[in-house]
Amino acid sequence: DQQVKQNSPSLSVQEGRISILNCDYTNSMFDYFLWYKKYPAEGPTFLISISSIKDKNEDGRFTVFLNKSAKHLSLHIVPSQPGDSAVYFCAASARNFNKFYFGSGTKLNVKP
Amino acid sequence: DSGVTQTPKHLITATGQRVTLRCSPRSGDLSVYWYQQSLDQGLQFLIQYYNGEERAKGNILERFSAQQFPDLHSELNLSSLELGDSALYFCASSPRGGAGAKNIQYFGAGTRLSVL
Secondary structure, eight states, X not given: OOOEEOOOSEEEEETTSOEEEEEEEOOTTOOEEEEEEEOTTSOOEEEEEEETTOSEEEETTEEEEEEXXXXXXXXXXXXXXXXXXXXXXXXXXXXXXXXXXXXXXXEEEXXX | OOSOEEXXXXXXXXXXXXXXXXXXXXXXXXXXXXXXXXXXXXOEEEEEEETTEEEEEOSOOTTEEEEEOXXXXXXXXXXXXXXXXXXXXXXXXXXXXXXXXXXXXXEOOXXXXXXX
């Protein structure tokens, strides 16, 4: 059961512009969401998270937005840089869960 | 460097064989998680151990088993291997046992298993 979905397998953006990566979830119990970034030949690395008590969390060029009513979250990268080119995974969980549910990833390509 | 070490990096074996993947968590982390990533797929959660005990189970096949040792390193055993088991296997560790805030998972670089 795919409880976390990333419907866009890939995204291409020009350097300096905004990158918007989307993620949808189905389980209303989820109350904690994360984004991971993965470069080739490396494991995923934690990027940013958001709790369901917030609708926005910002860290430098990265901002995550959460729309609980739509069960949707998005990651904004502004401005995008070539070094941001990677696969981005969103993940979700809940306070009483013992595991995270991951989406299938979106491959971002930032063109110089 | 996440601090999580996985060995070996690559493994090539034949169908029907058995292999063992090893994971050393970050210093101080009590939880270890195993994930499988097949081609163009997301991370499929397999199993979690916390301080030596199984804490959560995902879509792990009966041919697969894992354990966490007293020194907190973990091994994932895959037996009667099939072609479809070819994938990247990731280990992650975290300080605590739950999956909420402040318990971020740190991933190793993965073991790429090729079953021929």
